[in-house]
Amino acid sequence: QVISDGCRLVDERAYQKGSGVASALLQRAGIPVLSQRDHRTLEFLRTRLDPHHVVDGAARDHHETDWYREYFGAAE
Numbered sequence: 001q002v003i004s005d006g007c008r009l010v011d012e013r014a015y016q017k018g019s020g021v022a023s024a025l026l027q028r029a030g031i032p033v034l035s036q037r038d039h040r041t042l043e044f045l046r047t048r049l050d051p052h053h054v055v056d057g058a059a060r061d062h063h064e065t066d067w068y069r070e071y072f073g074a075a076e
Helices: 021-028 039-049 066-072
Strands: 002-004 015-017
Touching: none
Parallel strands: none
Antiparallel strands: 002 015
16 A cells, blocks of 8 residues: 655655555454555455456556556565
8 A cells, every 4th residue: 555655735745655544453453454446456356246247357456556666666
């Protein structure tokens, strides 16, 4: 996940890797968290709910996107 590094109301925002406050609390309590930007994972989750769903092979999770890789370097 990605959060703002400093004020988010400036013209040029900076970012850092990490969870937001709510996500961090859920994770600390042992509750898995999924980002709305993790499209590949959401595709696979949808197949659990709808066996007829066809996974979009082009879907990528946020850490696999060009923006993320350019901003932070290669994904972990």
